[in-house]
Amino acid sequence: xxxxxxxxxxxxxxxxxxxxxxxxxxxxxxxxxxxxxxxxxxxxxxxxxxxxxxxxxxxxxxxxxxxxxxxxxxxxxxxxxxxxxxxxxxxxxxxxxxxxxxxxxxxxxxxxxxxxxxxxxxxxxxxxxxxxxxxxxxxxxxxxxxxxxxxxxxxxxxxxxxxxxxxxxxxxxxxxxxxxxxxxxxxxxxxxxxxxxxxxxxxxxxxxxxxxxxxxxxxxxxxxxxxxxxxxxxxxxxxxxxxxxxxxxxxxxxxxxxxxxxxxxxxxx
Numbered sequence: 225x226x227x228x229x230x231x232x233x234x235x236x237x238x239x240x241x242x243x244x245x246x247x248x249x250x251x252x253x254x255x256x257x258x259x260x261x262x263x264x265x266x267x268x269x270x271x272x273x274x275x276x277x278x279x280x281x282x283x284x285x286x287x288x289x290x291x292x293x294x295x296x297x298x299x300x301x302x303x304x305x306x307x308x309x310x311x312x313x314x315x316x317x318x319x320x321x322x323x324x325x326x327x328x329x330x331x332x333x334x335x336x337x338x339x340x341x342x343x344x345x346x347x348x349x350x351x352x353x354x355x356x357x358x359x360x361x362x363x364x365x366x367x368x369x370x371x372x373x374x375x376x377x378x379x380x381x382x383x384x385x386x387x388x389x390x391x392x393x394x395x396x397x398x399x400x401x402x403x404x405x406x407x408x409x410x411x412x413x414x415x416x417x418x419x420x421x422x423x424x425x426x427x428x429x430x431x432x433x434x435x436x437x438x439x440x441x442x443x444x445x446x447x448x449x450x451x452x453x454x455x456x457x458x459x460x461x462x463x464x465x466x467x468x469x470x471x472x473x474x475x476x477x478x479x480x481x482x483x484x485x486x487x488x489x490x491x492x493x
Contacts, residue, residue, distance in 0.1 A: 255293035256418035260481035285321035297386030297418035303338035329354030331367035387419035414465035443473035
């Protein structure tokens with residue numbers, strides 16, 4: 225993937241593939257999943273054979289085909305990396321599932337590692353941007369990718385975001401949320417944000433602030449939905465703008481990684 229530098233933490237990721245929106249109705253199905261570097265529930269991707277990595281990613285593709293999302297946001301999504309088989313996991317999942325368009329943002333790059341967040345789509349992705357948050361030692365960098373999809377009912381288009389926030393410190397997540405808000409406000413269009421936020425819904429929390437500042441909505445935010453079974457918490461979210469209504473929201477039972485996939489059927493108002 226080529227990276228054109230736009231600033232110390234921003235890059236223009238390459239969109240691979242091409243497609244028209246191809247839909248005249250007002251529905252949109254989306255999905256988010258932390259890919260866990262392809263290891264599924266294995267101890268570590270470095271200890272997982274390339275054959276097993278591919279089989280794990282093929283299982284993700286099978287679920288995508290079954291659920292039929294139009295756009296998928298993935299996190300811990302690897303490019304060719306020493307510790308995860310030296311192949312592009314995003315491209316492999318997209319090709320296996322038959323999705324024509326994908327982009328990957330590299331938030332960790334170097335030392336034979338290349339991974340971050342990504343979008344996989346049935347539709348064309350425009351105006352792509354990859355943002356890497358400032359490094360938060362000792363944990364690895366996180367970030368997000370965003371791109372615009374077009375729809376006849378949305379004259380300015382819709383920004384779709386795949387984000388991954390720091391898992392270790394609430395203060396770091398707060399700063400990352402602030403940067404996410406600034407970037408999305410500068411793009412001047414509605415935003416649909418999906419990903420692994422590594423935080424739950426709580427009064428005065430950073431997730432709540434994100435929703436308030438960008439006028440987003442979450443599906444039953446106080447409901448006890450578990451997306452990260454290890455700690456029995458809800459860390460993975462789909463947040464929609466006022467122009468979009470959540471008609472159906474499900475946490476899947478499929479064991480694809482240490483996180484559970486979340487799927488939402490949306491209607492454009």
